[in-house]
Amino acid sequence: MNNAVPLSAPAPARRRGPLAAFLRHPGAVIGLVILALVVAAALLAPILYPTSPWRMVQRPFVPPFTLERVPLGTDALGRDIAAGLMHGAGVSLIVGLVSTLAALVIGVPLGALAGYLGGRVDDALMRFTELFQTVPSFALAIVLVAILQPSLSSMILAIALVSWPPVTRLVRGEVLSLRSREYVQAAIVTGQTTFTILRREVLPNTLSPIVVLASLMVATAILLESSLSFLGLGDPNRMSWGFMVGAGRTVIRQAWWITAFPGVVILLTVLALNLIGEGLNDALNPRLSRER
Amino acid sequence: MDTDARRIAVAVRDLSLALPAGGDRANAVDGVSFDLVAGEILCLVGESGSGKSMCAHALMGLLPKAVRPVSGTIRLGDTDLLGQDDAAWRDTRGRRIAMIFQEPMTALNPLMRIGDQMAEMFEAHGQLTPKERRARAVALAREVGLPEPERIVRAYPHQLSGGQRQRAMIAMALALEPAVLVADEPTTALDVTTQAQILKLIRDLQRRRNMAVLFITHDFGVVAEIADRVLVLRHGRVVEEGPAAAVLGRPQAPYTRTLLSAVPTMDPPTRPPLSGPKAVEVVGLQKTYVTGGGLWRAPRRTAAARDVAFALHRGETLGLVGESGSGKSSVARLVMRLIEPDAGQVRLGDTDLTRLRGEALRQARSRIQMVFQDPFASLNPRRSVGRIIADGPVAHGVSLPDAMERARRLLDLVGLDAKALERFPHEFSGGQRQRIGIARALALEPEVLVADEAVSALDVSVQAQVLALLEDLKTRLGLSMLFITHDLRVAAQICDRIAVMRQGEIVELKTAGALFANPEHPYTRALLDAVPGRVRQAA
């Protein structure tokens, strides 16, 4: 019963800022740099390539590094691969971020309610979550996009709808453990309302794991987007990386670069997000961090 | 004492262990020397951060990677342990020096049977056949007093109680008859009656086998109970060393004296009897936890409160003591309406707290406030201290500036600088945090304070300060207090009356003086007998 203070008492000075911890993680820094480049590409695309990335600017199948105007070559219709990559960055980021946000918007309140209220509410919400977790998620995403007919928004919705259950489960678990935390009980005892307690005491303290999960979800969403686009379920008006790989696969033998470049870019972006996620995890959840 | 007769098992000389750069001090342990002698128990005493556990781990070669020995020797026979390679260390561990740990709950592999974990000891050192190992495991289990040794070796750790697990750990440590046993706070996590049994077991085994024991503890009661010699550590340095009787009886170093004086005595001060109006009246409180169960399985029922009834008079401190699982914390939470009772009433003056719902309950809560056990878990790490204290008043309609002003006054009242308002909990020590927690509870100007193990997690010197503060505030503000603790010494010091709980029931309730002088219920007696250091103190 007597809770002795841990072996090495966490003296106040020992606590270092999460930012510093994050930046000490070499992978995280690399990830951040790559992600910054992707964001820059998305922002600069309309300036560097003001014309539509769909425009046929050269003869088809120009190999990369041969023409200065199209450094990464052209695709089967003579469109500039570099322009496509730049413009596609925006789509990938938007899909990744918005669908993750949407999943959080669904998942966090449900998880918080289930975890905090417990009992029947918890039971009902968990059964509901289970429903979505039981249906294979990629299959469900495909069906959803097919139902809504492919477009940017339907893709975002579909990705959000298949990716919220883990958020709910995570938040529920965190809230469940936070609910019995003494400072939450203290808030109850001091007569604060349930809503205030959730907003002020509970949710802010679930933030770190949610941030970590969210960074990984963005990565997964970008992969999902590319997979759906690859199957031809993307928005035909938006140039996206997955679309480029899908469109290029039929000619992969003649023109490897059409598939290779967007594939590599997807890989790097997802990799970057994962590295950032790991860095965040180490910085925000020191308990789980790697061997000292 | 005749030095020739002392057989030195381990000689530690000038041991210094370096902490990683950037910590609050350079060395965890600084120039420590001591001998472990066969047939003798050396107690290493100190508060948290004194480096006592590091010494123990250094002896086993189990220091954290970041902590390095920078000087000194640890001689076991002819070898300096600090200089040996991994293989030699493996040979030393378990066979020549064995160790038991603080947390019996986590120190055993949850997926292995107890007997297998004991047998592993022999396996690790290539002794005996598997069959013989099993037989020895049973014998060891019997030796440490585990019930039904044949059966218990086939059990998994979770099927054992805390005390049984610690016995199993001890059995394991003794398996290869090591010359030296290192025990790192082995009874800290145990209930007081269990603690007494384990201490006795260690003492007996040590005598029977003539082992040298290094016993790490923070509890002077335990020291009094078990030590032959005592070594007091502070900030990694030896403050005082000597035979137990000498150190406890005639401490030389001022620090030792401070520590010893901070240990509450078992003699309750005489307090005037109180019979004012009732601040809180608890009637027929019932609570049973139902876990598991369903269509095909009978649920498990645990009684947390069985017909609990008591009254708390205005200005009185009522102690609720008991071991873990006795239901004392549940009663505290029932009184606070943090959990719902199955039956019974909690009356706060004229108000029946158990009847209130929603907004009415929220309003009524300001009248009864709580101080929590864990200074690290009871403050929201993401809110400033000022807001933590002010949140309550704000929730009851006080404007934020006024509430902050009140917080400033309260910080002053609990002995903290007003600058603390802007800072965050992690910047404070455990004792300071507990003061913040008290300030938070007082912010609503309650009539009743419920303190749930409010000083249990604190070092003894800090504990004394916080107790004094509580006592002082209670008198000054005219509060009534329900004080929940497992520590009878603490209860003796602060309580007017004490209720002893067991399995959800109050078995005895009387004034502190009467309870200690004349315990009636056998359980109360057992509890009092088990308090470490009591015998020696009485002697």
Added chain:
Amino acid sequence: MAGFVARRIAKGILVLLAIVVLNFFLIRLAPGDPALVMAGEAGAGDEVFVAQLREKFALDQPLPSQLAAYLRSIVGLDLGYSVRQQMPVATLIGERLPATLLLTGTAFLVSLSLGVLLGSLAARRAGTLADTAITGMALLFYATPLFWVSLMAIILFSVRLEWLPSFGFETVGAGYTGLARAADIVRHLVLPALTLGLFFMAVYVRMTRSSMLEVSRLDFVKTARAKGLTEGVIQRRHILRNALLPVVTLAGLQAGTLVGGAVLTETVFAWPGIGRLMYEALLQRDYNLLLGVFVVSSAMVLIFNLVTDVVYRAVDPRIEVAR
């Protein structure tokens, strides 16, 4: 245990029914219907033709009665009839299921065993070059789009090196039997199973590694060290066994999704499994078949989860009490 299993099965059946109802309506929200698809594919068709087809598909009935009919047949363990394919849905799925189970099962086992092996290696060597190499590789596979790897693998191993066949389940018409046929199927299996397995292997590597690192900080590991056990025994007996528990949970979740989640791999490698069947059924609006695939793959998920829990209970003696 029997009670536990029975309870879980009862719950699973409820979940399945809910899935059926949900998806029944979901699917019908999609534009078009099977009659239109078939008319479209025929390249000719008039209103009479489409109306005939609708009647044939029983699409002229009101939606609730269609659902009621479907639920009735589901309760009787009948997945209905695919009018488009002119076959019972159960038969169609039954023909495809073994291929999917073979593919995903292989991918699963390979990825799990390799993942645990590499993950524990990395954990043991935490901080060393080997650890960096393994985690780096895992991260790479984790981030690589599955379809892209598949394409690259086909180009390299089938087209350039001509080591392995690029598509299909077996060499059709070769007339292999017995062992020769098995060997032939294995050759076809290698590429899809590997590309599918790479991602999951990455998942298991990461999971095993972090789980082992976490367990290695627990007290009982210190106890084991204090016994003088060798590092190998400590890793294997104390750390790995405990670290595998969360991996088992995750593996159980994923084994389930593998059944329905191999759409991409099956498409790229022309593997005759139910992932592809689902995608085709969707495009053809073959409602009964699509629902059937959903029911079967969801049932698989539930079964795998149940198996996981049973395994978990067998491995972890604490569960009985915790529940």
Added chain:
Amino acid sequence: MLKTIVAGTVLSLALAGTALAQAPKPGGIANVVIQPEPPGLMLAMLQNGPTQMVAGNIYEGLLRYDFALKPLPGLAESWSMSEDGKTYTFKLVKNATWHDGKPFTADDVIFSVELLRQTHPRARGNLAKVASVTAPDPYTVVFSLSEPFGPFMGIFEVGSLPMIPKHIYAGTDYKTNPANNTPIGTGPYMFKEWKKGSYIRLVKNPNYHVAGKPYLDEIYWHVIPDAAARAVAFETGKVDILPGGSVENFDVPRLSKIKGACSTTKGWEFFSPHSWLWLNNRKGPTANKAFRQAVSYALDRDFARDVVWNGLGKPATGPFSSSVRYHDPKAAKYSYDPAKAKALLKEAGYKGETVRLLPLPYGETWQRWAEAAKQNLEDAGIKVELVATDVAGWNQKTSDWDYDIAFTYLYQYGDPALGVGRNYVSSQIAKGSPFNNVEGYSNPSVDEAFAKGAVAVGDDQRRPIYEAVQKTLVEDAPVAWLLELQFPTITRCKVHDLVTTGIGVNDGFRDAWIER
């Protein structure tokens, strides 16, 4: 026009000549790609492309057609037409049997006509003017028409009027007859097994009514859903025959150039697939004729052919494909002229409304084409939004008229009365079908011309009617014609005589043999 056909015939004769130099050898297995997997093989119930392709080996029609679409004997060995064009008499081959051994007779023909009128939408239209079918003797069938029907001799190929065994289907529910899963016909190959998702296996019919044929022992139709995988399958030698449309056009030139690979664009003459953009004549900018003409001028058909279709096909000049009877090249009007398109848009008063463009969901080529067309239209100043759909969605949107512009291509079946008129006459405006007058064009003079053309007898009467209607249609631009499509069949050169008629691979492999 005539010249092309003659040239084609000469070429085919020349090919036949070289083939004759090597005598066909019996035996061997053909591995063929089928895409997508057919929903069934019962040709009377299903008319999907893949069904026709496989089932063309199992079933037969009364006639076949050469590359110039002249009738060839099939199950009918000879035929004659009465002076008034209202009575047609067919003499059937006498040694034909069903795969289960029962003889094929005139009763089967009469039964098939009845059955197909119920189940086969195109046959229903084609047989509209047939008043009665009678059998004076077991091997003679007489069709009596209510009025003359110009293209009547063109409706008897296997896909349009397959012969169905009466003894199996009579008196049963056709839709659920178990024989639908094990189809029985008179064709050169018999159904053996179907491993769903993998392959369909046909075996040689030893009792085929043409002596010595067929040559192959077995045919495997492989289901490979991914286009790239299909290409690889051909390259690695897993399959020997890629029927038209089974690989993406991007791959056609490369695969054709592989050592030992041969390709032909022949075998599609009967179908003459013609592609165009449906332009919704009812509402929106596309209701304006000038806007529709602008669309036609804005499209770069040469780019589409050269880049999207890899040089396959030729720009369409009007509603009639060049292999359809009475095609008039002089009707052509629209060339790639963005400037003119812009001028017409101004004239139409187009104010930049967004126009929805529906690609045809039949694979990458069509998707690329839609992307290219979108760029063409945007270059001319039309704001275009691509709407993604799948097959079901596309069919629903077009048959509900919920589109502005939509890609399509349709078969023309050799005669304007069979495959062209349906898309332009006002009587064919009806929701629920994506193959009729979907654009909603209505012009009484066009209606009348197509009505007259169908019942007129003889080229001399029919030609002027159809030439006039082509001019009117081109001017009104109810749709924007794109390309006459070509779907080359790629084979290994060791496969001979695969494509011997204007129906191509769909006519079955009865002449095909493999050099070994």
